[in-house]
Amino acid sequence: MPVLHNIAQLATCPRGNPQNDAGLIANAAIAWEEDIIRWVGHAPDLPPEFRNEPSIDCEQRLVIPGLIDCHTHLCFGGWRGDEFALRIAGATYQEIAEAGGGINSTVTATRAASLGQLRRKAATILDRMLELGITTVECKSGYGLDLANELKQLEVYRQLNQAHVVDLIPTFLGAHVVPKEHTGSRDRYIDLLCNELIPMIARENLALFCDAFIEDGAFTGSEARRILSCAASHGLGIKIHADQLSTGGGAELAAELRAVSAEHLEYISDEGIEALAQSGTVAVSLPLASCYLDEAYIPARKLISAGVPVAVATDFNPGSAPSFHLPLAMTLACIHQRMTPEEVLNGVTTVAARAVCADDRIGSLLPGFRADLALIDAPSLNHWLYHFVPNACLKVLKNGKWI
Amino acid sequence: MPVLHNIAQLATCPRGNPQNDAGLIANAAIAWEEDIIRWVGHAPDLPPEFRNEPSIDCEQRLVIPGLIDCHTHLCFGGWRGDEFALRIAGATYQEIAEAGGGINSTVTATRAASLGQLRRKAATILDRMLELGITTVECKSGYGLDLANELKQLEVYRQLNQAHVVDLIPTFLGAHVVPKEHTGSRDRYIDLLCNELIPMIARENLALFCDAFIEDGAFTGSEARRILSCAASHGLGIKIHADQLSTGGGAELAAELRAVSAEHLEYISDEGIEALAQSGTVAVSLPLASCYLDEAYIPARKLISAGVPVAVATDFNPGSAPSFHLPLAMTLACIHQRMTPEEVLNGVTTVAARAVCADDRIGSLLPGFRADLALIDAPSLNHWLYHFVPNACLKVLKNGKWI
Numbered sequence: 001m002p003v004l005h006n007i008a009q010l011a012t013c014p015r016g017n018p019q020n021d022a023g024l025i026a027n028a029a030i031a032w033e034e035d036i037i038r039w040v041g042h043a044p045d046l047p048p049e050f051r052n053e054p055s056i057d058c059e060q061r062l063v064i065p066g067l068i069d070c071h072t073h074l075c076f077g078g079w080r081g082d083e084f085a086l087r088i089a090g091a092t093y094q095e096i097a098e099a100g101g102g103i104n105s106t107v108t109a110t111r112a113a114s115l116g117q118l119r120r121k122a123a124t125i126l127d128r129m130l131e132l133g134i135t136t137v138e139c140k141s142g143y144g145l146d147l148a149n150e151l152k153q154l155e156v157y158r159q160l161n162q163a164h165v166v167d168l169i170p171t172f173l174g175a176h177v178v179p180k181e182h183t184g185s186r187d188r189y190i191d192l193l194c195n196e197l198i199p200m201i202a203r204e205n206l207a208l209f210c211d212a213f214i215e216d217g218a219f220t221g222s223e224a225r226r227i228l229s230c231a232a233s234h235g236l237g238i239k240i241h242a243d244q245l246s247t248g249g250g251a252e253l254a255a256e257l258r259a260v261s262a263e264h265l266e267y268i269s270d271e272g273i274e275a276l277a278q279s280g281t282v283a284v285s286l287p288l289a290s291c292y293l294d295e296a297y298i299p300a301r302k303l304i305s306a307g308v309p310v311a312v313a314t315d316f317n318p319g320s321a322p323s324f325h326l327p328l329a330m331t332l333a334c335i336h337q338r339m340t341p342e343e344v345l346n347g348v349t350t351v352a353a354r355a356v357c358a359d360d361r362i363g364s365l366l367p368g369f370r371a372d373l374a375l376i377d378a379p380s381l382n383h384w385l386y387h388f389v390p391n392a393c394l395k396v397l398k399n400g401k402w403i
Numbered sequence: 404m405p406v407l408h409n410i411a412q413l414a415t416c417p418r419g420n421p422q423n424d425a426g427l428i429a430n431a432a433i434a435w436e437e438d439i440i441r442w443v444g445h446a447p448d449l450p451p452e453f454r455n456e457p458s459i460d461c462e463q464r465l466v467i468p469g470l471i472d473c474h475t476h477l478c479f480g481g482w483r484g485d486e487f488a489l490r491i492a493g494a495t496y497q498e499i500a501e502a503g504g505g506i507n508s509t510v511t512a513t514r515a516a517s518l519g520q521l522r523r524k525a526a527t528i529l530d531r532m533l534e535l536g537i538t539t540v541e542c543k544s545g546y547g548l549d550l551a552n553e554l555k556q557l558e559v560y561r562q563l564n565q566a567h568v569v570d571l572i573p574t575f576l577g578a579h580v581v582p583k584e585h586t587g588s589r590d591r592y593i594d595l596l597c598n599e600l601i602p603m604i605a606r607e608n609l610a611l612f613c614d615a616f617i618e619d620g621a622f623t624g625s626e627a628r629r630i631l632s633c634a635a636s637h638g639l640g641i642k643i644h645a646d647q648l649s650t651g652g653g654a655e656l657a658a659e660l661r662a663v664s665a666e667h668l669e670y671i672s673d674e675g676i677e678a679l680a681q682s683g684t685v686a687v688s689l690p691l692a693s694c695y696l697d698e699a700y701i702p703a704r705k706l707i708s709a710g711v712p713v714a715v716a717t718d719f720n721p722g723s724a725p726s727f728h729l730p731l732a733m734t735l736a737c738i739h740q741r742m743t744p745e746e747v748l749n750g751v752t753t754v755a756a757r758a759v760c761a762d763d764r765i766g767s768l769l770p771g772f773r774a775d776l777a778l779i780d781a782p783s784l785n786h787w788l789y790h791f792v793p794n795a796c797l798k799v800l801k802n803g804k805w806i
Contacts, residue, residue: 081786085744088737128792294738323791328731334491335697341488383484388726389531390793 001053005029008060008379012365013349022342032371035400066135066372068352071313074139075122075156078109080318110143119156126166133374133393142173154206169356175212175227194230202234213241214250221249243267255279261355266296277306282355286315287332300337311355312347341381371400404456408432411463411782415768416752425745435774438803469538469775471755474716477542478525478559481512483721506580513546522559529569536777536796545576557609572759578615578630597633605637616644617653646670658682664758669699680709685758689718690735703740714758715750744784774803
């Protein structure tokens with residue numbers, strides 16, 4: 001039963017705590033056995049049975065739960081660096097999409113890539129996420145947009161979930177955009193999703209969740225209702241990309257369908273906030289997308305005041321958020337979403353775990369939870385999120401083993 | 404004469420180029436001898452005398468000049484992470500300063516620290532800057548604010564400039580704020596600067612530049628004129644912290660005094676822009692400060708259109724910009740200052756070199772310039788600044804030697 005001691009500050013991030021209480025313990029110690037945490041508390045209170053166990057000196061640093069990135073588009077072909085320069089010159093995300101760039105260009109590149117190419121590329125990203133202290137990653141399909149290529153992305157996730165130490169939570173996002181070949185036959189594409197893909201994916205356990213992007217240029221609320229209701233009837237959890245670029249009723253639909261999470265929400269209405277509070281849906285904020293698009297940030301203070309839990313994730317994708325740097329998203333959430341460091345830390349641990357229905361086993365450093373944690377080269381949570389460095393994570397423990 | 408080959412893209416960043424032309428060469432090679440670049444160009448044109456030299460394969464990556472961070476407050480005691488949480492809760496930078504935090508709290512910590520403590524702390528930061536590809540750093544005093552402690556900071560820079568491979572450009576910023584003990588005797592403090600510190604610092608070559616912070620709560624324009632005119636008469640170059648939080652005539656004063664650079668400029672007036680264009684002063688933009696303070700960014704497009712060269716720097720300091728991550732500042736300059744990747748790269752190389760009067764020897768990868776360069780793990784400049792990773796710098800060459 002290994003023990004960490006001389007921890008300046010340890011964040012337990014208890015499930016169900018108020019968002020602004022990350023359960024910080026000064027002068028802490030923590031012990032685990034195999035992959036489960038057995039004890040956590042003030043160092044002087046460490047029970048006698050742990051005192052002769054192998055012990056690591058944390059030299060007055062910060063210990064946090066392994067980070068959970070609860071919204072990524074991990075698997076894709078190609079990159080879109082040249083679109084970045086176009087956006088700087090003033091083109092909007094939607095204009096670029098209409099000119100043949102945007103999501104559809106990544107669809108073309110993803111379809112052209114082999115399963116092995118996609119798997120190697122995603123594995124490299126996972127390696128680097130792990131170095132940042134990230135131990136669980138939600139990952140969406142949605143760059144295949146036909147039967148073979150959506151299954152190819154989900155198969156990448158299935159294989160990586162076995163081969164890579166980071167845990168993956170796969171989400172089916174066939175309803176990302178309507179693929180080019182179905183521009184004139186939207187209903188046929190939705191039929192394909194509802195009649196073939198969703199039943200097959202549910203049957204083969206290739207995804208835990210189904211997501212849909214409600215936006216001009218993507219799907220309408222009523223189209224999303226049909227797709228997500230079908231997914232729910234097949235036992236998949238529901239997520240929605242809602243209110244990112246305009247107020248479109250996505251939050252209200254998320255509440256109506258009792259979605260696990262509503263994601264983006266930069267333009268959520270007051271009615272949408274009230275609806276999410278009633279339904280217990282997690283709001284997933286994506287500050288890197290707001291930053292890269294030079295667009296609004298989520299009204300996190302209003303959401304938290306209304307009682308909506310707010311997660312923080314990267315939205316890692318090759319267009320609107322081409323970075324997997326979750327600690328950068330955290331610092332931006334502090335600055336631009338006016339979330340306190342404790343609110344943000346809960347947002348990437350227990351609240352993020354709730355957004356993937358796993359907050360009973362990950363996201364908290366408490367007895368019985370999984371021994372996933374990160375040792376951060378900072379004396380406190382405030383210092384970590386304030387002094388942005390390339391990577392402050394010194395060591396990662398995953399399933400009770402040092403990486 | 405070592406050679407780098409198989410470079411996907413090399414940025415020469417010629418001195419005096421239009422800001423949007425970084426002199427990019429596809430399929431490039433570069434050769435140097437001792438600490439000086441001897442040849443750069445298209446790989447097929449490599450002259451015969453270089454063909455049998457030791458050669459390193461860059462595997463289709465990007466090569467750039469060593470980065471120049473032309474505005475930092477490198478040496479300081481303590482940190483101010485807890486102020487960060489206060490700012491998130493809504494306190495302004497000026498309110499925190501008035502409540503006893505802010506610059507004056509760093510002055511207290513810097514005075515309390517020994518020269519050795521300050522040197523070790525700054526050396527650690529320089530190590531990490533170098534890992535990011537930064538080979539030259541401008542560094543300001545201004546946390547001592549009395550004779551002994553301003554000299555202590557400048558002595559840290561003198562010692563580090565000898566001991567550390569990164570080149571330091573020291574700037575005297577005694578006119579950062581009026582120290583607490585002189586609140587009721589501002590003129591006596593300015594007398595101290597003009598009659599004792601500036602002559603001594605110039606005589607002992609402890610700084611190349613003198614800077615002054617013109618702002619409510621810092622110095623007035625007429626106070627700055629007196630201090631900087633004195634510095635100029637002692638042979639120091641002039642820099643000004645101007646128009647950061649309000650429009651205060653700082654840019655116009657910079658032009659009047661023919662300052663080398665005017666820094667911040669978030670609230671520069673149209674008249675200020677015109678004045679800088681006339682005087683040939685470099686505008687130093689500090690996007691990390693704008694980001695951390697959730698304040699305006701510099702109007703870079705207006706400045707560039709008017710013919711003012713715009714550098715990009717971190718402003719690394721423990722209050723308003725507690726990060727030395729220059730590539731993050733670069734990505735933010737693209738997104739929020741609407742500078743193209745080529746404009747930004749020039750802004751951290753040849754234009755930054757001009758801001759420290761060194762653009763005749765650093766900041767360009769051309770024959771005769773110093774062999775300071777970085778190998779970046781990206782296939783192009785656009786890709787590097789778009790796909791933000793913890794640190795994309797793979798190797799750094801300083802004075803012709805690999806670090």
